Amino acid sequence: MEIDLSTDIDRISWQELARLFELAPLGKKREPEQLEIAFRNSMLKVFAFQGEKLIGAGRALSDGVWRAAIYDVAVFPEYQGRGIGSMIVRHLIDSAKVDVIMLYAAPGKSEFYERFGFRKMVTAMAIMPSEDEARKRGLIE
Ligand SMILES: CC(C)(COP(=O)(O)OP(=O)(O)OC[C@H]1O[C@@H](n2cnc3c(N)ncnc32)[C@H](O)[C@@H]1OP(=O)(O)O)[C@@H](O)C(=O)NCCC(=O)NCCS
Incomplete structure (x- = not known):
């Protein structure tokens, strides 16, 4: 099945996103409630889906003019190595439209x-x- 990228935050189960970061793995254990706050407060966020299944995510803080910072790029282990992480990073870079992007x-x-x-x-x-x-x-x- 095809992989598609979505910026629709209302499709997200925050428990499933927490599971993504736990299994990827990335950083310390994240509480779903905190993840929701962090992703909602990030100007840019993108999620990879296979059908309705969440398989990857990433977000960026941005001032919309000069500077952005990418955080929390992760793909479920069974989907790693198939170009999905690259799709997520490419999307964040292309949509940031700023001079400098850090991470x-x-x-x-x-x-x-x-x-x-x-x-x-x-x-x-x-x-x-x-x-x-x-x-x-x-x-x-
Ligand atoms: C890092 C991560 C997001 C990459 O996602 P992915 O979907 O596996 O990456 P891609 O399949 O798009 O990889 C693209 C290329 O980068 C290479 N690559 C991936 N991870 C790499 C690494 N750690 N070191 C060097 N090359 C790497 C791949 O081999 C691939 O090369 P190819 O195009 O020649 O085949 C994913 O491995 C992941 O979720 N890791 C755990 C969480 C994490 O560490 N996130 C980064 C936080 S800074």
Whole structure:
């Protein structure tokens, strides 16, 4: 069956989206209620479906003029490696229509993003909830 992308947030089961991030896997356990807030507050969001089945997602914060930041790109493991993650990232890049798009790649995922033109930044900085843990995960120096 064909894969299609949708921006219709009303199609989303937030429990199923939480399951996506748990199984992908991506980050810590997400509560469905928090995911709903985060996705609704993100100017750009996109979901991949096979029929009515959610198989992937991604979102971006954007000011609509200059800057955007991509977060939470994930595809269910059984659907990974079929070009769906690329469809999601391409959609977010194309619809952002801003000068600069940032993201932080999960460790091991930089090469995936380099394919779209993302390059490692020299001066990117972040406040992390736990510095030690972020350092252990290879996110900060
Ligand atoms: C990262 C992720 C979204 C990629 O989605 P996907 O649907 O598997 O990716 P695609 O099938 O579109 O991959 C496109 C290409 O990138 C390559 N690629 C995918 N993940 C890669 C990685 N970690 N390192 C290097 N190349 C990678 C694929 O091999 C493929 O190459 P090909 O075109 O030569 O066949 C998916 O693996 C995932 O959900 N991972 C867990 C969550 C996660 O880490 N998300 C990223 C957060 S920053």
